[in-house]
Amino acid sequence: MLPKKTRIGAVIGNRCPRCFEGKLFKSKAYDLAQMSKMNPRCKVCKEDFEREPGFYFGAAYISYALTVALWIALLVALTCLNWWGVLSFEFFDDVPFFLGSGIVLLLSTVPLFLRLSRSIWLHMLTKRRSS
Ligand SMILES: [Zn+2]
Numbered sequence: 167m168l169p170k171k172t173r174i175g176a177v178i179g180n181r182c183p184r185c186f187e188g189k190l191f192k193s194k195a196y197d198l199a200q201m202s203k204m205n206p207r208c209k210v211c212k213e214d215f216e217r218e219p220g221f222y223f224g225a226a227y228i229s230y231a232l233t234v235a236l237w238i239a240l241l242v243a244l245t246c247l248n249w250w251g252v253l254s255f256e257f258f259d260d261v262p263f264f265l266g267s268g269i270v271l272l273l274s275t276v277p278l279f280l281r282l283s284r285s286i287w288l289h290m291l292t293k294r295r296s297s
Contacts, residue, residue, distance in 0.1 A: 173289065180285045183292035185211040190285055195277040202280055215288065228283035233272065236279075240268050 171186050182188035188208030193200040207214050244264065247253040257264065 173294070177285050177289050178282070180281050182208040182211060182213050182215075183289040184208065184213040184294055186294070187211075188213070190215060190288070191281060195281055198277065201277040204284070213292070222284050222287060225283040225287040228286045229279055232279050232283060236272060236275065237268055240264070240271060 173186070175181075176183065176186035180190045182190065185208060188205070188210040190204055191201075192203045192205055195201060204215050206216050241257070241264070244253065244255045244267075245257075248255040255263070
């Protein structure tokens with residue numbers, strides 16, 4: 167587990183960008199009906215998580231970057247598995263396999279990427295309170 171008192175630990179753990187302790191989201195990531203519901207403010211330091219209407223629109227750019235990184239990581243992983251003889255994979259011969267496994271991987275990480283992109287966006291635009 168990452169320490170919650172560091173910026174990276176708070177970003178990955180979906181914690182408040184000011185105090186690094188309060189939770190950003192109301193429920194667990196894979197509670198699909200509630201996965202995007204955020205707490206209106208930090209329960210520890212009262213930092214406002216609902217800045218303005220459309221504030222989290224910018225998180226879509228973060229989500230896009232994460233998605234591209236996921237596809238590249240999948241391609242690298244499949245290529246490495248091919249090199250090590252674990253799996254037979256040639257990109258131009260196995261496009262349906264690559265797309266299928268990428269789509270399954272992407273759909274299974276939607277809740278994590280949604281939360282991580284919002285967390286990164288909020289942390290990018292908030293300074294930590296000096297105490
Ligand atoms: Zn806080």
